[in-house]
Amino acid sequence: MASKLTNYQCPSCTGPLRYDGTIGRLQCDYCGSSFATEEIEHLYQEQLQHAEQAAAEEVAAAIHAAEQAQPEESADWDGENEGMRLYNCPSCGAELVFDSTTAATSCPYCGNPTVVPSQFHGMLRPDYILPFHISREEALKSLKEYYRGKPLLPKRFADANHLEEIKGVYVPFWLFDGRAVGDMSYRATRVHTVQHGNEMITTTEYYDVRRAGSVAFTRIPADGSRKMPDELMDSIEPFDFSDLKPFSTAYMPGYMADIYDVDDRESFERARTRGENTAERIFDSSVSGYATVTPTGRNMKLLRERTAYALLPVWMLSTKWNGKNFIFAMNGQTGRFVGDLPVSSGRYFAWFAGIAAAVALPLAWFFFG
Numbered sequence: 001m002a003s004k005l006t007n008y009q010c011p012s013c014t015g016p017l018r019y020d021g022t023i024g025r026l027q028c029d030y031c032g033s034s035f036a037t038e039e040i041e042h043l044y045q046e047q048l049q050h051a052e053q054a055a056a057e058e059v060a061a062a063i064h065a066a067e068q069a070q071p072e073e074s075a076d077w078d079g080e081n082e083g084m085r086l087y088n089c090p091s092c093g094a095e096l097v098f099d100s101t102t103a104a105t106s107c108p109y110c111g112n113p114t115v116v117p118s119q120f121h122g123m124l125r126p127d128y129i130l131p132f133h134i135s136r137e138e139a140l141k142s143l144k145e146y147y148r149g150k151p152l153l154p155k156r157f158a159d160a161n162h163l164e165e166i167k168g169v170y171v172p173f174w175l176f177d178g179r180a181v182g183d184m185s186y187r188a189t190r191v192h193t194v195q196h197g198n199e200m201i202t203t204t205e206y207y208d209v210r211r212a213g214s215v216a217f218t219r220i221p222a223d224g225s226r227k228m229p230d231e232l233m234d235s236i237e238p239f240d241f242s243d244l245k246p247f248s249t250a251y252m253p254g255y256m257a258d259i260y261d262v263d264d265r266e267s268f269e270r271a272r273t274r275g276e277n278t279a280e281r282i283f284d285s286s287v288s289g290y291a292t293v294t295p296t297g298r299n300m301k302l303l304r305e306r307t308a309y310a311l312l313p314v315w316m317l318s319t320k321w322n323g324k325n326f327i328f329a330m331n332g333q334t335g336r337f338v339g340d341l342p343v344s345s346g347r348y349f350a351w352f353a354g355i356a357a358a359v360a361l362p363l364a365w366f367f368f369g
Contacts, residue, residue, distance in 0.1 A: 006115045007090050008040055008253045016091070016112040018254025021132030021313070021332070026250065037250040044250070089114060101225070104170065104249075104257035113253040120249065124259050128175075128244040128310040131251045132168055132332040139166055139315040139330050142337060146328075153341055163317070168332060170257035170311035171228055174264050175219040175241070176271040177307075180279035182300030183212035188290035209287055215279040219308070222267040222274075224260030228314075229327065230270065235338040236331040239312055243333070247311070257311060264307050275302040 008017040008026065015030030017040065025034040087096045092110040103119040106112060120126070140163055147153060186209040193202045219241050223233040245251065279300055287293050313332025317339075318325060330337035 006117050007112050011043065018113055019251050022135045037248060040250045041248055101258045101261050103259050104252040104255060115249045115252050117249065119259050126247040126311050127308045129247045129251050130239060130244055130310060130312045130333060132313040134332050134335050143328060146339060166315055166317045168255040169314050169316050170252060170255055171314045172224040172258055172260035173221050173310050173312045174224050174267040175221055175308040175310055176268060176304060177218050178275060178302050178304045179214050179216050180275050180300055180302045181214045183210060184283045185210045185297040186287055187294045187296050189292045191291045211283045211286055215282055217275050220271040220275055222270045224262045224267050225258050226261050232327060232329050232338060236329050236336050239333055244310060268304060272302045276300045
């Protein structure tokens with residue numbers, strides 16, 4: 001049986017609503033009306049409560065079915081489709097298949113934004129959401145400027161149809177508060193040079209230096225999605241967490257969203273490494289006034305104090321080229337972006353031939369002119 005999706009519809013004309021981060025309101029593209037997220041939350045509160053209740057009943061039914069199932073019984077999906085789920089679009093009635101981490105998307109048949117409320121039941125419900133501030137048009141403009149002036153870029157990458165595939169995604173992140181506690185030791189030197197007559201006398205003093213203490217950290221981010229390359233998500237930081245909002249699905253229409261599939265314990269290992277390395281650099285920077293400083297002992301540990309679960313905004317564009325994935329990612333709040341670009345072999349040789357010809361002509365004139 002297909003699970004239910006939710007469309008946020010315009011109270012004025014029943015058209016689909018999407019969240020517009022540039023104005024901080026839900027916008028209807030049909031009649032132009034806009035609404036505060038609080039208004040829409042109030043209108044849909046009962047519907048979302050029913051969806052959460054249905055989700056709880058669905059989980060309970062699944063557990064009961066698993067307990068009653070006989071070993072020889074097979075699942076509804078084969079191994080290739082394991083983890084996929086079936087949904088009904090509330091606008092056109094189409095049956096849609098998403099993977100188990102999809103929480104918001106759009107219907108490929110009618111185009112209406114859809115949210116999967118059951119994905120946010122219980123432990124899967126985020127504490128916070130950071131709304132998009134960068135519009136799709138701004139993201140496209142930045143991408144076009146990034147591509148401009150790169151003659152070796154395959155033509156397909158700069159095509160308008162390709163650029164239009166850019167998608168706004170709410171990526172699941174774990175935010176860790178903690179305190180790094182440790183002590184570090186160093187071997188340091190000071191060098192003094194004194195002239196006595198015609199001789200220069202150099203004296204080297206050696207010191208054992210120790211630093212001990214703690215460094216507090218707030219909201220160290222680590223993405224909780226296996227789909228997203230960790231290095232890419234780290235590269236588009238920082239996010240300004242002062243703009244975090246209590247979680248509401250009203251911020252999600254018009255964007256895609258995933259729930260986490262990497263839990264907080266596994267993600268903390270990344271946060272722990274980042275926190276401890278940062279604390280060590282802070283300790284290192286406090287040892288000054290010496291000619292040389294060499295670390296001789298390091299003992300640092302990040303103690304986890306509090307964990308929050310949040311959805312953070314990212315603009316994504318992914319393409320395959322010659323069997324390799326190339327990904328463009330932009331911070332949907334600040335506009336910071338990173339991207340991988342391929343090189344077209346045809347354009348490379350044409351460009352190289354052009355350079356060679358330009359150099360050969362003056363050389364030929366010099367020798368044979």
